[in-house]
Amino acid sequence: MNSNSNNSNNQKKRNFQIEAFKHKVVVDPKYPEKTWKILEHAIQEIYNHNASGLSFEELYRNAYNMVLHKFGEKLYTGLVSSMTYHLKEMSKSIETAQGGLFLEELNRKWIDHNKALQMIRDILMYMDRTFIPGNHKTPVHELGLNLWRDNIVHSSKVQTRLLNTLLELILRERTGEVINRGLMRNIIKMLMDLGPLVYQEDFEKPFLEVSADFYRVESQKFIECCDCGDYLKKAERRLNEEIERVSHYLDGKSEAKITSVVEKEMIANHMLRLVHMENSGLVNMLLDDKYEDLGRMYNLFRRVPNGLSTIRDVMTSHLRDTGKQLVTDLERVKDPVEFVQCLLNERDKYDKVISLAFNIDKTFQNALNSSFEFFINLNPRSPEFISLFVDDKLRKGLKGVSEEDVEIVLDKVMMLFRYLHEKDVFEKYYKQHLAKRLLSGKTVSDDAERSLIVKLKTECGYQFTSKLEGMFTDMKTSQDTMQGFYTNHGAELGDSPTLVVQVLTTGSWPTQPTVTCNLPAEMSALCEKFRSYYLGTHTGRRLSWQTNMGTADLKATFGKGQKHELNVSTYQMCVLMLFNNADRLSYKEIEQATEIPSSDLKRCLQSLACVKGKNVLRKEPMSKDIGEEDAFFVNEKFTSKFYKVKIGTVVAQKESEPEKQETRQRVEEDRKPQIEAAIVRIMKSRRVLDHNNIITEVTKQLQSRFLANPGEIKKRIESLIERDFLERDNADRRLYRYLA
Amino acid sequence: NKLGRGNRDKVQQLMTITGARPVIGILKERLMYSTTSPMLQHPYADMILADGISLLCNDIQVDPQDIVMLAISWHMKAATMCEFSKQEFVGGLQALGIDSLEKFRERIPFIRSELKDEHKFQEIYNFAFDWAKEKGQKSLALDTAIGMWQLLFAEKEWPLVEHWCQFLQARHNKAISRDTWSQLLEFARTVDPALTNYDAEGAWPYLIDEFVEYLLENGIQKGQLSDWTH
Numbered sequence: 001m002n003s004n005s006n007n008s009n010n011q012k013k014r015n016f017q018i019e020a021f022k023h024k025v026v027v028d029p030k031y032p033e034k035t036w037k038i039l040e041h042a043i044q045e046i047y048n049h050n051a052s053g054l055s056f057e058e059l060y061r062n063a064y065n066m067v068l069h070k071f072g073e074k075l076y077t078g079l080v081s082s083m084t085y086h087l088k089e090m091s092k093s094i095e096t097a098q099g100g101l102f103l104e105e106l107n108r109k110w111i112d113h114n115k116a117l118q119m120i121r122d123i124l125m126y127m128d129r130t131f132i133p134g135n136h137k138t139p140v141h142e143l144g145l146n147l148w149r150d151n152i153v154h155s156s157k158v159q160t161r162l163l164n165t166l167l168e169l170i171l172r173e174r175t176g177e178v179i180n181r182g183l184m185r186n187i188i189k190m191l192m193d194l195g196p197l198v199y200q201e202d203f204e205k206p207f208l209e210v211s212a213d214f215y216r217v218e219s220q221k222f223i224e225c226c227d228c229g230d231y232l233k234k235a236e237r238r239l240n241e242e243i244e245r246v247s248h249y250l251d252g253k254s255e256a257k258i259t260s261v262v263e264k265e266m267i268a269n270h271m272l273r274l275v276h277m278e279n280s281g282l283v284n285m286l287l288d289d290k291y292e293d294l295g296r297m298y299n300l301f302r303r304v305p306n307g308l309s310t311i312r313d314v315m316t317s318h319l320r321d322t323g324k325q326l327v328t329d330l331e332r333v334k335d336p337v338e339f340v341q342c343l344l345n346e347r348d349k350y351d352k353v354i355s356l357a358f359n360i361d362k363t364f365q366n367a368l369n370s371s372f373e374f375f376i377n378l379n380p381r382s383p384e385f386i387s388l389f390v391d392d393k394l395r396k397g398l399k400g401v402s403e404e405d406v407e408i409v410l411d412k413v414m415m416l417f418r419y420l421h422e423k424d425v426f427e428k429y430y431k432q433h434l435a436k437r438l439l440s441g442k443t444v445s446d447d448a449e450r451s452l453i454v455k456l457k458t459e460c461g462y463q464f465t466s467k468l469e470g471m472f473t474d475m476k477t478s479q480d481t482m483q484g485f486y487t488n489h490g491a492e493l494g495d496s497p498t499l500v501v502q503v504l505t506t507g508s509w510p511t512q513p514t515v516t517c518n519l520p521a522e523m524s525a526l527c528e529k530f531r532s533y534y535l536g537t538h539t540g541r542r543l544s545w546q547t548n549m550g551t552a553d554l555k556a557t558f559g560k561g562q563k564h565e566l567n568v569s570t571y572q573m574c575v576l577m578l579f580n581n582a583d584r585l586s587y588k589e590i591e592q593a594t595e596i597p598s599s600d601l602k603r604c605l606q607s608l609a610c611v612k613g614k615n616v617l618r619k620e621p622m623s624k625d626i627g628e629e630d631a632f633f634v635n636e637k638f639t640s641k642f643y644k645v646k647i648g649t650v651v652a653q654k655e656s657e658p659e660k661q662e663t664r665q666r667v668e669e670d671r672k673p674q675i676e677a678a679i680v681r682i683m684k685s686r687r688v689l690d691h692n693n694i695i696t697e698v699t700k701q702l703q704s705r706f707l708a709n710p711g712e713i714k715k716r717i718e719s720l721i722e723r724d725f726l727e728r729d730n731a732d733r734r735l736y737r738y739l740a
Numbered sequence: 741n742k743l744g745r746g747n748r749d750k751v752q753q754l755m756t757i758t759g760a761r762p763v764i765g766i767l768k769e770r771l772m773y774s775t776t777s778p779m780l781q782h783p784y785a786d787m788i789l790a791d792g793i794s795l796l797c798n799d800i801q802v803d804p805q806d807i808v809m810l811a812i813s814w815h816m817k818a819a820t821m822c823e824f825s826k827q828e829f830v831g832g833l834q835a836l837g838i839d840s841l842e843k844f845r846e847r848i849p850f851i852r853s854e855l856k857d858e859h860k861f862q863e864i865y866n867f868a869f870d871w872a873k874e875k876g877q878k879s880l881a882l883d884t885a886i887g888m889w890q891l892l893f894a895e896k897e898w899p900l901v902e903h904w905c906q907f908l909q910a911r912h913n914k915a916i917s918r919d920t921w922s923q924l925l926e927f928a929r930t931v932d933p934a935l936t937n938y939d940a941e942g943a944w945p946y947l948i949d950e951f952v953e954y955l956l957e958n959g960i961q962k963g964q965l966s967d968w969t970h
Contacts, residue, residue, distance in 0.1 A: 711946060715946045722918070733943060
């Protein structure tokens with residue numbers, strides 16, 4: 001054996017000299033063949049599990065020498081044919097393996113090959129590092145894998161069988177069997193080690209196709225026999241299964257691909273059928289508050305294109321239908337408070353669904369809001385009803401409720417308020433109802449009242465609430481005035497009835513027509529005193545008594561000595577006081593004495609004489625209605641369980657048809673100046689503007705109060721042209737110009 | 741308030757004696773006739789009123805209801821219908837280059853032809869609004885407006901004029917604003933009677949929108965114009 005050491009001829013850096021060989025180096029022509037045989041033999045031993053008897057150092061040296069003496073090509077070629085030969089042997093034994101042992105044999109051989117390959121590579125490392133790169137050959141390790149791939153995995157007898165075996169195992173696992181996952185992992189890892197192309201072509205692609213078929217069939221089966229909730233559970237389970245499968249024995253990159261398959265076959269393809277499934281679909285889940293099912297549906301559907309929008313659309317149309325039914329239901333409409341409560345309940349319900357099941361998804365919240373906005377405005381009485389609801393709450397509903405809970409209720413009401421298109425209608429009713437509450441002293445909590453005003457102000461601006469605040473101020477000021485009055489005149493008024501006056505600033509309060517009414521002598525004198533007191537301190541003002549809005553407390557003694565305190569309206573007081581001086585009065589006499597307008601008087605007498613439990617007067621004849629020929633007497637036999645009897649009605653009520661028409665008309669009238677003001681404001685700043693743009697701008701400006709009607713805007717423009725605020729352009733008739 | 745027989749004779753005399761007289765001279769006498777009428781107060785001094793106008797119409801051989809009278813009033817910049825101030829009358833004649841009754845008669849066909857001119861017709865039409873309305877009013881009374889429209893659109897031939905007048909009487913019953921008046925001419929000029937090119941967003945006055953609605957309700961389909969009578 002020759003051992004060469006490279007001369008240090010070219011090692012100029014070295015400081016020492018190495019002597020040249022004293023003898024000549026002769027190269028044996030048989031040398032390469034001999035050396036190769038040694039290595040070949042070694043390879044064989046390695047493959048035969050006999051590596052222990054080999055000397056690594058020796059083999060390394062041999063390989064090294066071959067390369068050194070320029071026999072790398074031979075070495076390489078030999079390596080290729082040697083490995084190929086052994087692999088073909090391995091292949092035979094794999095091919096002949098029976099049934100379940102096939103994979104095991106393959107696995108075993110693979111492990112063997114890898115061990116062998118490692119050893120071989122170590123031995124041939126010099127070649128790997130020098131000859132191979134220089135000659136553009138495949139490195140040993142890679143070569144080993146490629147040869148494995150070509151001779152085993154792609155061999156005709158193995159390739160198909162391998163794939164089928166793997167797929168069958170997966171199928172069995174999908175049908176519930178337990179399989180050897182470790183073995184699967186090793187085999188799959190083998191394919192992965194052979195390169196992404198092998199993994200994809202030899203396994204992943206077919207795997208995905210087969211899976212698609214599998215799930216297509218399964219989903220069809222399920223959808224025929226399961227209800228929506230069950231189906232979704234199954235789909236979810238399958239999805240999780242596949243994810244778990246990937247984590248256990250497939251390439252991580254396959255996860256997205258297989259889940260995509262499941263999503264498509266099980267969800268996307270059946271989306272509409274699921275959502276619309278009778279008795280168990282989305283609508284049913286919503287109706288029954290099935291949060292878990294809904295959440296599952298959301299999570300599954302969000303994985304597929306248009307999944308969430310499908311859910312959202314069905315939810316929206318259902319909500320709109322239910323809402324529409326709700327607001328147009330004739331029965332429900334009879335009770336405004338109930339009406340609004342139903343709306344709030346519905347909103348709470350969907351809020352809960354969206355938070356618990358739909359991930360607080362903003363697009364769903366928007367759909368909820370737009371649906372509510374749609375159907376609330378289908379009923380033109382919604383603004384009135386919401387005000388009545390608030391009235392009920394502030395009158396009694398919120399009695400004893402904690403401050404935080406009050407805020408919660410008011411905030412919910414504000415939510416509904418925001419949906420209204422005709423906020424100015426609400427304002428009108430709110431003002432009326434507030435007036436009645438304030439004047440009858442019937443508000444549960446001043447703080448609650450003010451809190452709501454603040455919320456309205458934040459929402460709509462100062463103008464919306466300035467008059468409402470004026471009402472509160474008037475109440476306070478009146479209190480101070482009364483104090484002043486009694487301080488100044490208290491002494492002389494000792495015997496007179498106690499007077500409480502609320503001075504209302506016209507303009508802040510809802511307008512009422514002044515009516516005639518003759519107060520009883522005791523009252524009129526007292527009222528005159530107040531009037532002169534007030535005008536004494538407020539010159540330049542005018543006072544007019546609103547007799548249709550006041551109340552009175554009367555102490556009455558009846559036939560058998562029954563004493564009661566009667567709480568009545570001013571009108572009723574006027575009528576009753578007449579009976580201090582007469583036992584019997586005809587309708588005409590009462591009318592003459594009080595000068596109360598007849599429709600009001602009839603209503604007043606009816607409430608005094610015809611209502612069970614409150615009939616302090618007796619009427620002849622005893623008919624239900626008030627006739628002009630009727631006669632009235634005090635009902636000496638009047639009884640009541642309570643000492644205090646309330647007869648007056650100043651409670652806010654749902655308006656009658658004619659009242660409603662009147663209010664609507666007033667609202668329309670009020671809108672005209674607002675529209676004009678908006679037009680003038682816009683034209684003043686723009687100077688010249690075309691028709692369509694004016695309409696758009698005006699509508700936008702007024703949006704927070706009401707939806708302006710384009711026809712009405714047009715009429716206002718014409719009115720402004722009439723009054724020389726605007727003119728049409730000479731050349732372009734669609735253009736308007738502001739006239740300063 | 742008729743002119744007495746004596747005055748008429750006086751006029752006849754003047755005419756036969758002088759033949760072609762300066763119009764101003766004759767009309768001065770007419771002016772005088774007007775002022776001596778017992779019905780008239782001094783504010784009407786130097787004014788030609790209804791009687792004077794019918795005499796004038798007689799002289800120039802034109803019917804007082806003839807639309808040419810409107811055109812003449814326009815030339816004279818007359819403030820109100822059925823009256824001419826001296827200034828208006830004299831100024832107008834000067835502008836027209838008329839200095840005799842004969843010349844006046846000769847000019848009538850020319851004045852009539854002016855109505856056919858698109859631009860002049862528009863001026864005359866718009867002029868008619870202020871001229872026909874009551875002094876001190878902003879709007880034109882409906883009856884007067886209808887009368888004027890029938891006159892004007894007989895001249896200009898707008899097929900929908902009858903429908904328009906019927907519509908107003910059935911649905912509107914109020915005075916007509918200046919804007920509506922002037923925009924109607926635009927409407928008649930630009931929108932075809934079958935309404936095919938009517939633009940709902942076209943900034944037409946509200947009354948005209950209502951008119952279109954009325955037409956559609958009553959059976960004018962867009963694209964055909966059927967004749968109906970109520």
